[in-house]
Amino acid sequence: MLPDTHIHTGFSGDCTVPARIQIERCLALGMTELCITDHHDYHTGMAEELFLLDFPSYLSQLQNLRQEYEGRIRINIGVELGLQVRIREYLENLASSLTVDYIIGSSHFIDQTDPYYPGFFEGRSEQDAYRRYFEVSLERIRTLDCFDSFGHLDYVVRYGPTTNHNYSYDAYREYIDPILRTLIEKGRALECNTAGFKYGLGHPNPSEDILRRYHELGGEQVTLGSDAHSPEHIGHSFARAREILLDCGFCYLTVYRQRKPVLLPL
Numbered sequence: 001m002l003p004d005t006h007i008h009t010g011f012s013g014d015c016t017v018p019a020r021i022q023i024e025r026c027l028a029l030g031m032t033e034l035c036i037t038d039h040h041d042y043h044t045g046m047a048e049e050l051f052l053l054d055f056p057s058y059l060s061q062l063q064n065l066r067q068e069y070e071g072r073i074r075i076n077i078g079v080e081l082g083l084q085v086r087i088r089e090y091l092e093n094l095a096s097s098l099t100v101d102y103i104i105g106s107s108h109f110i111d112q113t114d115p116y117y118p119g120f121f122e123g124r125s126e127q128d129a130y131r132r133y134f135e136v137s138l139e140r141i142r143t144l145d146c147f148d149s150f151g152h153l154d155y156v157v158r159y160g161p162t163t164n165h166n167y168s169y170d171a172y173r174e175y176i177d178p179i180l181r182t183l184i185e186k187g188r189a190l191e192c193n194t195a196g197f198k199y200g201l202g203h204p205n206p207s208e209d210i211l212r213r214y215h216e217l218g219g220e221q222v223t224l225g226s227d228a229h230s231p232e233h234i235g236h237s238f239a240r241a242r243e244i245l246l247d248c249g250f251c252y253l254t255v256y257r258q259r260k261p262v263l264l265p266l
Contacts, residue, residue, distance in 0.1 A: 001029050001030045001031045001238060002235075002264075003033035003035070003224070003253075004035070004234050004238070005034070005035040005076070005224060005225045005255055006037050006080070006104060006151065006191065006193060006223075006224075006226060006227050006228070007022050007035065007036050007225070007226065007228050008036075008038055008039065008080075008227070008228060011058050012038040012051065012053075014039065014051070015038075015229040017229070017230055017231065019036060019061070019062065019065055022036065022228070022231060023073065025231035025232075026235070029234065032073060033073065033074040033255060034074070034075060035077070035225075035255070035256070037078035037079055038053055038058065039051040039053070039079075039080050039082070040053040040055075040082065041109060042087060044082065044084075044108075044112060045112030051108075053079065059077065059098075059099065062077045063077070076102055076257060077099075078100055078103060078104065078256070079100055079102075079104070081094075081103055081104065081106070081146060082108045082109060083105045083107055083137075083141075083146075084109065085143050088143060088144060092146050094146070095146035096146075101256050101259065102148055103147045103148050103256075103259070104147060104150075104223075105140070105144065105146065105147025105148075105151065105188075106150070106152065107136060107137040107140060107155065108155075110133055110156075111132070115155065115159045115160075116159055121159075129156065129160065130156055130160065130167065130172060134156075134176060134179065137153070137179060138182065141183060141188070145186070148188065148223075148256050148259060149188060149190065149223040150188060150190055150191060151191045151225075151227075152193040152196075152205035152206070152227065153179065153190065153191070153205065153210060154167070154206045154207065154210065155205055157205070158196065158199045163199070164201050164203065168207075169206075169209035169210050170209070176206075176210060176213070180210070180213060180214045184214070184218050184219045188221070189221035189222060189254050190206070190211070191205075191222070191223045191224070191225055192224050192241055192244070192245060194224070194227070194240075195236070197236060197237040197240070198226075198236055198237075204237075208247075208248065211248045211250075214248075215249040215250060220250075220252070221254040222250050223253070224241060224245075226238070242266055245266055246266055251265065252264060252265060253265075253266055
């Protein structure tokens with residue numbers, strides 16, 4: 001089974017599953033490689049910071065698990081960083097100091113609110129909310145160099161009032177194309193995140209049309225992750241995602257080891 005490179009564990013503020021259980025699930029599915037990528041969203045503006053990693057403990061415990069499982073499954077150590085331009089110096093310094101294999105850069109908090117919370121959509125139309133999400137994401141991608149792959153590009157549609165019923169790549173092409181071009185210019189990968197299926201969208205994040213457009217523009221590095229917060233969601237819809245990626249023209253999947261891209265045949 002293809003490796004899952006977006007897995008959360010009890011180190012994340014929104015997950016209670018021990019890392020060992022997630023690893024055992026990967027083994028049971030026949031994976032030979034995985035990456036744990038717990039959340040670190042710093043200076044979000046929330047009254048209580050819920051997504052801060054204790055990096056010394058996190059890295060030490062994952063290193064111990066990596067050694068324990070050596071020869072059975074390759075455990076890559078990663079982090080999902082919440083991108084924000086206003087903490088650019090902090091993020092760049094952190095990324096350069098971490099001994100990890102892989103960094104996902106994600107847009108979670110927009111105007112100090114995560115679209116996960118209904119308040120993000122209050123006082124503006126769904127269309128304006130989606131536009132704002134893409135505009136802020138583009139600014140972050142253009143400004144920041146602290147990540148390897150951009151996570152769940154259209155994450156915002158998971159939580160919109162009508163989710164993706166009134167959403168399409170064509171409707172937001174003028175906002176999405178610059179994001180894709182910038183990722184390609186900067187040598188950053190694009191994540192195919194299968195949690196969109198879990199959320200009932202019927203598509204990955206980003207959607208098939210966006211993945212196809214990324215390839216048309218010359219993008220070659222695509223990563224694959226389930227965004228799993230529980231064992232049953234690890235590897236979710238990976239067979240379907242593989243067919244989507246092949247149909248979009250991709251021949252290889254990208255994994256990161258020691259922050260270097262490695263291509264695996266699809």
